[in-house]
Amino acid sequence: MTGKMTNCLWFDNGEARQAAEFYASVFPDSHVGAAMAAPGDYPDGQKGAELTVEFTVLGAPFMGLNGGPAFKPNESVSFVVETQDQAETDRYWDAIVGNGGAESECGWCKDRWGFSWQITPRQLLEGITDPDPAVAKRVFEAMMTMGRIDVAKIEAARRG
Secondary structure (H helix, E strand, O other), X not given: OOOOOOEEEEEOOOOHXXXXXXXXXXXXXXXXXXXXXXXXXXXXXXXXXXXXEEEEEOOEEEEEEEOOOOOOOOOOOEXXXXXXXXXXXXXXXXXXXXXXXXXXXXXXXXXXXXXXXXXXXXXXXXXXXXXXXXXXXXXXXXXXXXXXXXXXXXXXXXXX
């Protein structure tokens, strides 16, 4: 790890590498890096087991920690991925949900490890921040009816 800040994700059942490899296969500018073997026994593993794995997702540094079942991810932290069109939105959504994840509302989905992702088309971001409050409200109200974001419906709401 070379940056001043790295996001650390806690995994159970030694699945940090599996998650890192999945994320790297889905998102561009992503890869799996170095691993660290535990120098001694720890609550969820033994000396020599893979304790951490470094990885990058969309250029952001992460460390996966095989920490065990003590802590679970929750929706208070999520990863927002801005997409350019419906095809990119669908590709990421389908990859996450289709790999044991779950759909949620307003562009949110959860991966199989319990981490929340907001797959957010730029058209949605542009619409809900439109300087015209009526436009922003229409786009926001349209989003509130969706699971996966439908770009065509967002654009239609923006036009009124």
